[in-house]
Amino acid sequence: MDRRFAIVVAVLLLLTPYASLAKKFTRCGLAAELKKHGITDVRNWVCMAESESGMNSNAVGRPNRDNSRDYGIFQINNKYWCRNGRRGGDCNIKCEDLTNNNISDDIQCAKKIHRRHGFRAWYGWRNKCQSRLPDLSKC
Numbered sequence: 001m002d003r004r005f006a007i008v009v010a011v012l013l014l015l016t017p018y019a020s021l022a023k024k025f026t027r028c029g030l031a032a033e034l035k036k037h038g039i040t041d042v043r044n045w046v047c048m049a050e051s052e053s054g055m056n057s058n059a060v061g062r063p064n065r066d067n068s069r070d071y072g073i074f075q076i077n078n079k080y081w082c083r084n085g086r087r088g089g090d091c092n093i094k095c096e097d098l099t100n101n102n103i104s105d106d107i108q109c110a111k112k113i114h115r116r117h118g119f120r121a122w123y124g125w126r127n128k129c130q131s132r133l134p135d136l137s138k139c
């Protein structure tokens, strides 16, 4: 076996467990998950998640200007909605639970944010999703 090839294979094998920990959704995969939770305007939701986190359910944002942080696929803020280390905030949830691969709780909390403020609550949506939405017709 070519030595360089062997090294590439070894690196890939080493990285595999990490790759499987990070869950990056596809547009269609996320759309299906959102529909399961009764969401109908999925194009806006997918656009928002894409813009906020790259549809990465493990995303933790860099500190915001007010030192708060945003968690998970919808980048939910720990100033109002979740609490670090224990359940709390308006969603009564632990922020760390918003960064695992199970986005059911993220969706529940994001629905609450959306009910209260609409999509305008998300800068990512305001910046990227008002003019053009992703095409999900092939999902």
Ligand SMILES: *[C@@H]1O[C@H](CO)[C@@H](O)[C@H](O)[C@H]1NC(C)=O
Pocket (backbone or CB within 6 Å): 102, 103, 104, 105
């Ligand atoms: C995801 O989390 C919810 C609670 O937030 C739980 O009811 C559900 O069973 C979990 N799904 C999986 C696949 O673990």
